[in-house]
Amino acid sequence: MFQIYDIASELIDKRESFVLATILHKNGSAPRRRGSKMIIKNDFSIIGTIGGGLFEALTVKLSKEVFGNKRTIIKNLDLSTEGGGSLEIVCGGELKVLMEYVDAENNNIAEIYKQSSNLRKQGINYSIVTKIESKDEILHNNCKWICTETDFYGEESDIVQPVFQKIRENFKEVTMQVFMANNEKYLVEPVLNCETIYLFGAGHVSQKLAEIMKMLDFKVVVLDDRREFANKERFKTADKIIILSAFDDILKHIEINDQSYVVIITRGHAYDKDILAQALETDAKYIGMIGSKTKRSFIYSQLKDEGYTQKELDRVFCPIGLEISAQTPEEIAISIAAELIKIRRCSK
Structure with a gap:
């Protein structure tokens, strides 16, 4: 959408x-x-x-x-x-x-779509409100608004204010639905822009995965300590590229919440362990780590020694991706993307 x-x-x-x-x-x-x-x-x-x-x-x-x-x-x-x-x-x-x-010549509707694009780029959540049935008029394109948590865009209308109020009662939990107000129907469509994939590691798999996830409407953030790998030439579709001095304090640079997908595909076990430990302290919707079952056992054993529980480790998808016998970077990226789609769809 x-x-x-x-x-x-x-x-x-x-x-x-x-x-x-x-x-x-x-x-x-x-x-x-x-x-x-x-x-x-x-x-x-x-x-x-x-x-x-x-x-x-x-x-x-x-x-x-x-x-x-x-x-x-x-x-x-x-x-x-x-x-x-x-x-x-x-x-x-x-x-x-x-x-x-x-109607592209309608200034009001043009402004709505312009604001929609601006809010998307800023990562601000909003709902699009469209009047779909009216008791006394033929509907034209003035009947559309944008509602954020604190503001709205579109023509001033006291009639639609109850719809905005209803949306804001539980803003982040709003689903697509029809609201009634003054015997008229309004379609509410939430546009939640906070679904972000954090790609730790800027290698070949990450490069291919970034392209796929952008097509799937994720915000893509790439993090690595190597500028020669993490750059706009290699990650043309990424929304943001962060060059880290180290992987031991990632939460200083990003905010991981329940709409975040953490993908750990760095070049070394030690880096993966440090990132995984920090990710487990967050509400990330998805945490995945590339590697074999042997690598998983080794890292999990270290984390348990540091106080992490098996229940916490059970949140992690490792080996990462759906099992499709993937071998090439492109195939591995597709297997990871498929797993993320499954998590996105099945949790709604």
Whole structure:
């Protein structure tokens, strides 16, 4: 979803209007989950996906109406009644899809997407609020706001303030949902920018993993004590590169929280042990360390001697990555990325 918002902002900068399709609800075997998004450009080419095949074909067809009327619509797509049977599609499935016309000439909507991009770059969490049903008006693109923990962006409206208040009651736990306010419906979509992967070690595996994780919408931070390895030429997609003098005081340089993924792939056992010990003192969502079972036993034994418990060590994924018999840096990076995706998805 994050990447779609970035692309949307780029299209608006180029004054190119488009239709944004968002899955509000799914039933059956529809392949994409709620919140998945797809951009349909005015030449009917698409960016992103809401499920492929017939679902996307039907959505592109609906976009012609949206481009024509320049307003928001909500449609139910049911493969059992929309031609799926005649195409012998056995998976079935239903989607409720929000179709928004995003007018690049609308200054209010342009500002919303600009602020969205700015907040993303700053790593600030926020929710996008969109009015999706109204009792007395045709919906246009002024009906969109951004709500942060302390501020909001968009047109002033007392009517939508109760929605902001509801979001802020439990800001970091908000999920995609529809709120009611004054008999009108508002779609709330949280954009939590604090999912960060900390790559300790700037070797070949780290270089490949940084590229993959950026495509998966993680903020990527690379840490190493070797400037010749940890640099922008080798890590073009990294959000931040930190050159350490040593690995014994990493928490002076970064803040690891429950949305942090710690990947330890340095060049030596001693470095890995020092980083792992510090990571175990944090609320990191994921801690993974590269290495064999023999290396794991050696480091764990040292940490136990220092007072760490088996329960604490059980948090660590080592050997790191899903078992796919990976050998090359690219294959190892893919196995690690797959494990991180599993942790990200299964913990929600």
